[in-house]
Amino acid sequence: MTEFLGAVSGGVGLGAVYTLLALGFVIIYKSMQVISFAQPAFMFAGALLVTYLTPQIGFFLGVVVAAIGIAAVGLVVERLAIRPMVGKPVFVIAIITIGIDVIVRTIGGAFVGRDPRQIGDPWGNQTFDLAGVTIYQRHVAAVVVTTLLVLALLAFFRWTPIGLAMRASALDQEAAMAQGVSVGSVFAISWALAGALATVAGVFAATNTGGSMDRNLWLVALAALPVIILGGLDSLGGAVLGGLIIGVLQQLVAVYHRDWFPFLDTNLREITPYLVMLVVLLVRPHGLFGTKEVERV
Amino acid sequence: MLAVQNLEVVYDDVVLALRGVSLEVPDGKIVALLGANGGGKSTLLRALSGLLDIHNGEIRKGVVTLDGASIGQLKASAFARRGIKHVLEGRRVFKELSAEENLRVGAHANRKNLAANLDRVYELFPVLKDRRDGQAGLLSGGEQQMLAIGRALMSDPRYLLLDEPSLGLAPKIVEQIRDIVVEINRQGTGILLVEQNATMALAIADHGYVVENGRVVMDRPAAELRNDADVREFYLGLGAEGDAAKSFRSVKHYRRRKRWAS
Numbered sequence: 001m002t003e004f005l006g007a008v009s010g011g012v013g014l015g016a017v018y019t020l021l022a023l024g025f026v027i028i029y030k031s032m033q034v035i036s037f038a039q040p041a042f043m044f045a046g047a048l049l050v051t052y053l054t055p056q057i058g059f060f061l062g063v064v065v066a067a068i069g070i071a072a073v074g075l076v077v078e079r080l081a082i083r084p085m086v087g088k089p090v091f092v093i094a095i096i097t098i099g100i101d102v103i104v105r106t107i108g109g110a111f112v113g114r115d116p117r118q119i120g121d122p123w124g125n126q127t128f129d130l131a132g133v134t135i136y137q138r139h140v141a142a143v144v145v146t147t148l149l150v151l152a153l154l155a156f157f158r159w160t161p162i163g164l165a166m167r168a169s170a171l172d173q174e175a176a177m178a179q180g181v182s183v184g185s186v187f188a189i190s191w192a193l194a195g196a197l198a199t200v201a202g203v204f205a206a207t208n209t210g211g212s213m214d215r216n217l218w219l220v221a222l223a224a225l226p227v228i229i230l231g232g233l234d235s236l237g238g239a240v241l242g243g244l245i246i247g248v249l250q251q252l253v254a255v256y257h258r259d260w261f262p263f264l265d266t267n268l269r270e271i272t273p274y275l276v277m278l279v280v281l282l283v284r285p286h287g288l289f290g291t292k293e294v295e296r297v
Numbered sequence: 298m299l300a301v302q303n304l305e306v307v308y309d310d311v312v313l314a315l316r317g318v319s320l321e322v323p324d325g326k327i328v329a330l331l332g333a334n335g336g337g338k339s340t341l342l343r344a345l346s347g348l349l350d351i352h353n354g355e356i357r358k359g360v361v362t363l364d365g366a367s368i369g370q371l372k373a374s375a376f377a378r379r380g381i382k383h384v385l386e387g388r389r390v391f392k393e394l395s396a397e398e399n400l401r402v403g404a405h406a407n408r409k410n411l412a413a414n415l416d417r418v419y420e421l422f423p424v425l426k427d428r429r430d431g432q433a434g435l436l437s438g439g440e441q442q443m444l445a446i447g448r449a450l451m452s453d454p455r456y457l458l459l460d461e462p463s464l465g466l467a468p469k470i471v472e473q474i475r476d477i478v479v480e481i482n483r484q485g486t487g488i489l490l491v492e493q494n495a496t497m498a499l500a501i502a503d504h505g506y507v508v509e510n511g512r513v514v515m516d517r518p519a520a521e522l523r524n525d526a527d528v529r530e531f532y533l534g535l536g537a538e539g540d541a542a543k544s545f546r547s548v549k550h551y552r553r554r555k556r557w558a559s
C-alpha cells in the first residue's frame with residue numbers, strides 16, 4: 001500500500017508537469033484552433049533560462065523572470081511567425097510551429113553544453129514521511145504551484161475583461177470582433193500564457209529528475225499531446241484531469257511493470273501515455289471533456 | 298454621419314458583392330436597408346464595421362466615412378471603439394457564457410459606463426435580468442436577439458447596425474423588437490436596420506434603401522417607399538388591391554420567387 005501511495009504521489013508530481021504543458025496547448029488551441037508544437041521548445045528554453053538565472057538572482061526569482069522572458073518570446077514568435085499565417089490552413093500553421101520548435105531548441109541546445117545543467121531548486125531529493133508514505137518535497141512543490149497557477153488562470157478567464165474576451169473569441173470569433181475584441185491580442189496573450197506555463201513545466205520536469213536538465217528535457221513535453229487527446233483539445237479542466245491521470249498511470253506502470261507485465265523486459269512507462277491516447281482515440285475521440293466537433297485536427 | 302460612397306466589395310478576389318453603393322446613416326435617425334437574399338445587405342454592414350477581413354472580403358473602390366474621415370481600412374476593434382456596433386445576422390450570442398457575461402463582453406470597446414449600461418440594458422430587456430446567470434445558449438430565439446442587441450448597446454454606440462433582427466421570430470416578438478429599436482433610437486443612437494420584414498422596417502424608418510445584386514435601386518424617404526407600388530408588391534406583400542399578406546413567411550416566400558430587377 002505504501003508503495004502504491006508513493007507511486008501515486010510521484011505520479012501527481014509528474015502529472016503537474018503535464019497539466020501545465022497541456023494548459024498551454026489548450027489555451028492556444030482555443031484561441032486559434034491550432035495545436036502549437038512549439039511547446040516543447042518553450043519548456044526547454046524556459047528551464048534552460050532558469051539554470052542561467054538561478055546563480056545570479058536565486059531560484060524563485062529566476063523562475064519568475066524566466067517565465068516572463070519566455071512569455072515575451074511567445075509574444076514575439078506569435079507576432080512574427082504565426083500572425084502573418086492567419087487564414088492559412090491549420091496544418092500549415094501547425095507545421096510552422098514545428099519549425100519554431102526546432103529552431104528554438106537548436107539555439108537553446110548551444111547553451112546547454114556537454115554536462116547536464118543544474119536548475120538550482122531547493123528540494124533536490126529530500127523527502128518527508130506522511131503516514132508511512134515517503135513523499136518527495138519536489139512533488140509537493142509541483143502540485144502546490146500548479147494548483148495556484150490553475151486557480152489564477154480560472155480567475156483570469158472569469159474576472160478580467162481580456163480573459164472574458166478570450167473565452168468569447170474562442171466561442172465565436174466574429175461575434176467577439178464585433179464587440180471590439182482584438183483577435184490579434186487574443187492570439188498574442190494565449191502564446192504568452194503558454195510560454196510562461198511551459199517554463200514552469202520545464203522547471204518541474206527538471207526537478208522531477210533530481211534537479212538537472214540536459215538537451216533531451218523537451219521529450220517530456222511530447223507526453224502532453226496524449227494528455228490533451230485524453231482531456232479534450234479545447235478543455236482547460238480536461239488538461240488538468242488528463243495531466244493527473246496520465247502522470248499517475250505512468251508512474252504506476254513504472255513501479256509495477258514487473259508485476260503487471262512479467263513477460264516484458266522493457267518498462268512500458270515511456271509509452272503509457274501513447275497507449276492511453278490510442279484507446280481514447282478509439283472509444284472517445286473528442287476526449288473526456290472536449291467538444292464533439294473538434295475530434296479531428 | 299456614417300456613410301459609404303461608391304463602394305465596391307469583392308469576396309475571395311472574385312465574387313463582386315457590392316457594385317458602387319452609396320448610403321448614409323445620419324446621427325439619431327433610423328435607416329432601413331431592404332433587398333432580396335444575396336443582394337449585399339450583410340456585406341454592406343460588414344464594410345461599415347470592419348468585418349470584411351474575416352470573410353476574405355475587400356473594399357476595391359469607394360470609401361467608408363465617419364464624419365467625413367475615411368475609416369474603411371481600420372480593424373473591427375477600431376470601428377467598435379469609434380461607436381459603430383454591428384449586431385450580426387443570426388444573433389450569434391456566446392452560447393456557453395452567461396447572459397451577463399455576454400453583456401460584459403459587449404462593453405469591451407468602452408468600459409466607462411459599464412454599470413450604468415448594464416442597468417439600461419436590463420431596463421430595456423427585463424427578461425435578460427431574470428436570466429442573467431443562465432447560459433445564453435438556453436435562451437429562446439427572441440431572448441437571444443434581445444441579448445445580441447443588449448450586448449451591442451453595452452459600449453454606448455453612436456450607431457447600431459442591425460442585421461435582420463426579426464428573422465425567424467414570432468410576430469409578437471417582432472413587435473417587441475421593433476418597439477425596442479424605436480426606444481434605442483429615441484435615446485440617441487443612429488440605426489441602420491437590415492430587414493426581411495419590410496413592413497416592420499419601413500414603419501419605423503426615416504429613410505430607406507433597396508439593394509439588388511449589389512446595387513442601390515431605390516433611395517427614398519421611408520414614407521415614399523411605403524407608398525411605392527413596386528415596393529408594396531415586392532417587399533410588403535401587398536397586391537394592387539392592397540390586401541395584406543400578414544404572415545412573414547408568405548412575404549419571404551413571395552419574394553424568393555420574384556426578383557426586384559427582373
Ligand SMILES: Nc1ncnc2c1ncn2[C@@H]1O[C@H](COP(=O)(O)OP(=O)(O)OP(=O)(O)O)[C@@H](O)[C@H]1O
Pocket residue numbers: 308309312313314332333334335336337338339340341352353386
Ligand atoms: N463570406 C463570403 N464569401 C464569399 N461570398 C460571399 C460571402 N458572403 C456573402 N457572399 C456573397 O456576396 C453576395 C452578397 O451577400 P450578402 O450576404 O451580403 O447578401 P444579403 O443581402 O445579406 O443576403 P441575405 O438576405 O441572404 O442575408 C452574395 O452573392 C453572396 O453569395
Ligand SMILES: [Mg+2]
Pocket residue numbers: 338339340386460
Ligand atoms: Mg444577410
